[in-house]
Amino acid sequence: MVLHTLFALSVAAILLLGGESATFIIRNNCPYTIWPAALTGAGSQPSTTGFELASQASHNIVIPPPWSGRIWARTFCTDVCLTGECGKGGGPCAGAGGNLPVTLVEFTLNGDGGKDFYDVSNVDGFNLPVSIVPEADCPSTSCGVDINADCPAELAVRNTNGHAIGCRSACTAFNTPQDCCTGEYNSPNICQHSKYSNFFEQKCPQAYSYAYDDKTSTFTCPTGPSYKVTFCP
Incomplete structure (x- = not known):
């Protein structure tokens, strides 16, 4: 799995202990069920690492800082998921990352300078649109369009019906x-x-x-707020 500069550096930057738990409000605005998942890179463990989320439903993940990790959504899950599979179908991922391509939401909570760092990443490709909105006066970020619809043929991942369900990065x-x-x-x-x-x-x-897209893609907030992560915003 590709790890770009922010994620790799943020793991090393978790220096401060303590602080109140952050709540991630995971919202599914897609017109179908998805299976969100979480993976810890360093620090605490989230309250859940994978679950089913119906269309228009929300579910909270609670994570005590310090924490560095990623959240993504699996799609088209039965015994396995066609995108974002972590080896557990639609259940908890238990320390496994998602099969590529997958749109990633990446966080470091209570990192360098007592700040939260967060981003949306297509370095590992794309499977669903997503947004991050802090419940504080901090910037939001998103990848809010369906990249699959226009994915170059050489990057597209298709289901058995030929429909594009993912777009690989180069x-x-x-x-x-x-x-x-x-x-x-x-x-x-x-x-x-x-x-x-x-x-x-x-x-x-x-x-x-791509890996060194830090200048326009890394966002920060004083540590402490909760975050709303919406798939298909």
Whole structure:
């Protein structure tokens, strides 16, 4: 699984202990059931790591800081999920990440300087639109459009009916150093936008489109607020 700069650095930045638990209000505005999931990178464990969420329903995840991790949604789940599968179908993920492609919501709670850091990321691809709205006077961020509808053919993931249900990033599709910002390209001065990251950037300018998209895609808030995470906002 691709880890971009913010997520990798934020794990190392969790220095402060204590503080009240944050509540993540997970809302499903999609016209079908989804299965949200959570994965801890460092710190506390969330109150749940995976559950079913009907259309127009909400469910809360409580996480004590310090915490660094990600939230995503699985789709089309029976025995397995066609996107975001963590090896458990629609149940709790229990420490497993989601199969790519998947739209990620990434957080560090009570990180460097006593701040929360958060972003929406398409570095691992896209499966559902999502937004983050802090319950405080802090900036919101989102990837609110259906990228699957316009996904380039070489990146598209389709179901058995040929319908696009996911859109891979160039890194997950081709695994080249220049697309993944690895090896000799592991530097923000060398690893730059490609035609594929530009496609994601144009669709969702607030979200990470490649590993070094920090300047326009990382948001902060003084630690403490709860956050509303809405799929299909």
